[in-house]
């Protein structure tokens with residue numbers, strides 16, 4: 371069980387065991403954007419197919435929103451990666467369940483890889499007509515869904531085991 375420090379010096383010493391408010395804000399922003407972009411991904415696929423078949427498109431909206439949000443996710447993930455490397459944080463710090471914490475660490479890095487790969491692959495498919503990139507993009511969309519299920523499932527499992535690690539992504543510790 372993680373304890374919350376009360377004095378400023380204890381909070382500073384504790385910083386690496388928790389996320390900064392900047393990291394927490396980026397985490398939840400990406401979470402919302404990924405859900406929205408995932409949900410309009412089907413619309414994007416339809417537009418993409420129609421364009422490939424030379425059909426005239428009346429609804430560019432889903433494609434436009436999908437591209438804008440996808441690029442935003444990519445830029446935010448670069449910011450998250452920079453923050454994560456500048457300010458390393460121990461995954462599930464203080465957890466007694468080491469295997470679960472290790473799986474959590476793998477899950478987090480897999481998110482960085484998948485979310486940094488998907489947007490460039492989408493750009494290659496949409497702007498350069500590289501079909502293989504589109505197929506890989508679609509495949510990674512399902513890998514991403516699996517990662518989200520494992521991510522949420524892992525957090526809930528920690529909770530069932532008496533460790534409220536969700537609090538770590540709600541309450542910031544000192545430092546940016």
Ligand code: HEM
Pocket residue numbers: 404407408409410411412414415418419436437439440441443444485488489490491492493495496497504505507508509511514
């Ligand atoms: C991390 C951000 C992104 C997420 C989570 C995401 C998610 C998705 C999803 C769920 C699909 C539907 C896949 C399917 O139906 O099997 C899709 C399709 C597609 N997305 Fe994205 N996307 C992202 C970024 C982008 C960006 C920046 C572009 C740039 C143009 C893009 C272009 C496309 C294209 C062209 C398709 C159709 C691929 C095909 O059907 O072969 N995506 N996306």
